[in-house]
Amino acid sequence: MDMEYRKLGNSGLMVSAVSLGAWLTFGDRGVLSANEELMHVAYDAGVNYFDNAEGYDAGRAEDVMGEILQNSGWGRDTFIVSSKAFFGAGGKKPTQVGLSRKHLVEACHAAMKRLRVDYLDLYFCHRPDKKTPVSEVVWTMNDLMRQGKILYWGTSEWPAAKIAEACAFARENRLVGPTMEQPQYNILCRVRFEREYEKSSAKRASDRRSGVRWRRGFSPANTTKASPKAAGSRRNRGWLTGSTKPTGRLFAKGWRSLPDWPANSEPRSRRWRSRGA
Numbered sequence: 001m002d003m004e005y006r007k008l009g010n011s012g013l014m015v016s017a018v019s020l021g022a023w024l025t026f027g028d029r030g031v032l033s034a035n036e037e038l039m040h041v042a043y044d045a046g047v048n049y050f051d052n053a054e055g056y057d058a059g060r061a062e063d064v065m066g067e068i069l070q071n072s073g074w075g076r077d078t079f080i081v082s083s084k085a086f087f088g089a090g091g092k093k094p095t096q097v098g099l100s101r102k103h104l105v106e107a108c109h110a111a112m113k114r115l116r117v118d119y120l121d122l123y124f125c126h127r128p129d130k131k132t133p134v135s136e137v138v139w140t141m142n143d144l145m146r147q148g149k150i151l152y153w154g155t156s157e158w159p160a161a162k163i164a165e166a167c168a169f170a171r172e173n174r175l176v177g178p179t180m181e182q183p184q185y186n187i188l189c190r191v192r193f194e195r196e197y198e199k200s201s202a203k204r205a206s207d208r209r210s211g212v213r214w215r216r217g218f219s220p221a222n223t224t225k226a227s228p229k230a231a232g233s234r235r236n237r238g239w240l241t242g243s244t245k246p247t248g249r250l251f252a253k254g255w256r257s258l259p260d261w262p263a264n265s266e267p268r269s270r271r272w273r274s275r276g277a
Helices: 029-044 056-072 101-115 134-146 160-172 191-205 268-274
Strands: 005-007 014-016 049-051 080-085 120-125 150-155
Touching (some): 056 080, 056 101, 080 101, 101 120, 134 160, 150 160
Parallel strands (some): 049 080, 080 120, 120 150
């Protein structure tokens, strides 16, 4: 079966319907060969998106994935790699976590170094940060885009109101807002995806100025009701029986698309260049 590719939100980036994430599966160098085989099998099957984050095994997941990417021989124009910032890569000092301009910039640089790439295709705000103004986040992400260090930015587990605030600020200041949101979505965690985002989507459907449109797509389940429990799988670890606290990522992640570039305008970075600034 041929891999299906979908547009990332309202961008032109085509992302495989199935992605390979590093949470809980990458980081231990003792299984590097297994991780390498897994990535090659996925890539050969048409998977072009590899998901990661600074907080996955305190940065070690990105380091392992980066080593595999470096030795893969794949053209940089054939795969998409992401990172997320918020939880830090192990350090817990105030400047090592959150979404401040300082941490977003330094986390981006650190992720590029660990992943052995010159830029990140996707860069997520892993959680909302009550201590940092949304305006600071939007400006920082746009600066990183203008510098060529990230191509698209988005959010993960943000409430609809915060996403709307970021979109509104970007629109008012002719900046690029978030392109994607990565929420948890499974049988144990459904309210935000099915109610909060749907309500927000319906509310904005009549507001043509906002440009907010939502779509959904799913990654396949790790295991299904009809399938046997795979040894070492998340299902087999007791997450459905209550022996381990549910994390909300048992089956699939939902994807929502976010606003277009500002209507009838170019990104601000291009406007600045055209003005000679």
